[in-house]
Amino acid sequence: MTTIPFDTLLFVETLTETGVDEKQAKAISTAVYDSYKMADFVTKTDHRLFESSIRSDLEKLSIELRHEVSDLRKDMNTRFAAVDAKLESLQLHLTLKISSIVGGILIAGLSALGLFMKALISASL
The missing domain is CATH 1.20.5 (Single alpha-helices involved in coiled-coils or other helix-helix interfaces)
Known part of the structure; x- marks a missing residue:
């Protein structure tokens, strides 16, 4: 199966632009990235x-x-x-x-x- 590319920097920037704290945005980005790595798409x-x-x-x-x-x-x-x-x-x-x-x-x-x-x-x- 294939892994889907995930741009963590863009994800963090998108969250911070909408008012999410940068530390929280990085944590969310890491969690989402890890879930993508474990998923089999x-x-x-x-x-x-x-x-x-x-x-x-x-x-x-x-x-x-x-x-x-x-x-x-x-x-x-x-x-x-x-x-x-x-x-x-x-x-x-x-x-x-x-x-x-x-x-x-x-x-x-x-x-x-x-x-x-x-x-x-x-x-x-």
């Missing part, structure tokens, strides 16, 4: 440097977040592609199972129909 330059530092940090964080989001998107896309592949495989497997069941039912139905027809033909002879 923020100047516009300090503020600008701090603001610039914060902006830089925020920009770095923003870039890091963008990269993390991008990586997460890639990971999610990879995972979704794997899930899609599994679903397609399951769909094919179920289609084959259903087809074999339906085929079995058709064969059984045709066999039963054939036996029924043979029985009808035998009975009519």
Whole structure:
């Protein structure tokens, strides 16, 4: 931080010109000067440097977040592609199972129909 310049002589002269005793003016000047030395003042330059530092940090964080989001998107896309592949495989497997069941039912139905027809033909002879 910055210390603010303080002209003790000018301060004493200003006080004495308004009627303050010179000894009191010097004591007041010393007290004010000492308080300025102990104080930690923020100047516009300090503020600008701090603001610039914060902006830089925020920009770095923003870039890091963008990269993390991008990586997460890639990971999610990879995972979704794997899930899609599994679903397609399951769909094919179920289609084959259903087809074999339906085929079995058709064969059984045709066999039963054939036996029924043979029985009808035998009975009519």
